[in-house]
Amino acid sequence: MGAIIVADVGGTQMRVAALPRDGIQPIKHQIAPTQAPKGSPFERFVALINAVWPDEAVEAISVATAGPLDPKTGTILSAPNIPEWINFPLGERLAEHFGVPVYVGNDANLALLGEWRYGAGQGHHDLIYITISTGIGGGVISGDQLLLGHRGLAAELGHITVLPGGPLCPCGQRGHLEAISSGPAIARFVNEKLAEGEASILEPGPGLSARDVAKAARRGDPLAKAAYTRAGEFLGQAMADFLHIFNPSIVIFGGGVSRSGSLIFDPLKDALYKQVMDPGYVKNLILTTTKLGDDAGLIGAQVQAQIRLSSL
Secondary structure, eight states, rough: OEEEEEEEEEEEEEEEEEEEETOOOOOOEEESSSSSSSSSSHHHHHHHHHHHHOOEEEEEEEEESSEEEETTTTTTTTTOOOOOOOOOOHHHHHHHHHHHHEEEEEHHHHHHHHHHHHHHTOSSSEEEEEEEEESSEEEETTTTTTTOTTTTTTOGGGGSSSSSTBBBOOOOOBBEEEEHHHHHHHHHHHHHHHTTTTSSSSSSSTTOOOHHHHHHHHHTOHHHHHHHHHHHHHHHHHHHHHHHOOOOOOEEEEGGGGTTTTHHHHHHHHHHHHHOOOOOGGTEEEEEESSSSSGGHHHHHHHHHHHHHHHH
């Protein structure tokens, strides 16, 4: 059997690995920053792939990346923190350079595929994955099929409006879930309240992070606790909507904010159970965190390649 090159391209770093076609133990693995003083992100990406190219025959390259994209053509419509990648034909460029099939998918969708086949979602047929980090991404599997939509743009769960006219989202719209419950949104809320004079052990500033707020909340800081309660309540409100639409048996959470544990999940569950229209939606529902952790995107890229190659 040959090998698959898998990659997870984020705004901060690129992770690339060579995996056996039917396994998830890396043959080689490399990490590099997405942005650097020399070379374009694509040039560094190509160099990273070359660095992990195995002795085994490579059957395909499979890429997980953030932002809206067309998985049918491998075109990146826009990529957070990679301004060069606007309508960028990533799949075509890689295929031309390496001479093998290239598959490109949204990172949250592929993380869900990884969890479904190898992680917390094994044995489930209807799943939702939500990553809560710098942004909020999502993926949906219904009846063992990944929901992609007409152009592959479906399941942007972080971009539903939960507070009309609310805070500005990085996408340019207002009141989206990402603008309220992501890591930067939690920190921004605290900074705004500090500027209004609210008392806290936290110091205002651009360096304040959701992790700092979580640490303060665990020490009993009222403002920090309120920030996580607010984020969790809006997540729970959105989750009720997702359950009504998709009726999953399991919801898997990933991303740094999900590691705050009860700070985010207690208010999430409270809001969810209050707002769901019927108890049947939450009966036997599993709410859990990722089993694959930071490797979910890479492993999901492997699953994407396995599915695509098996259909040839």
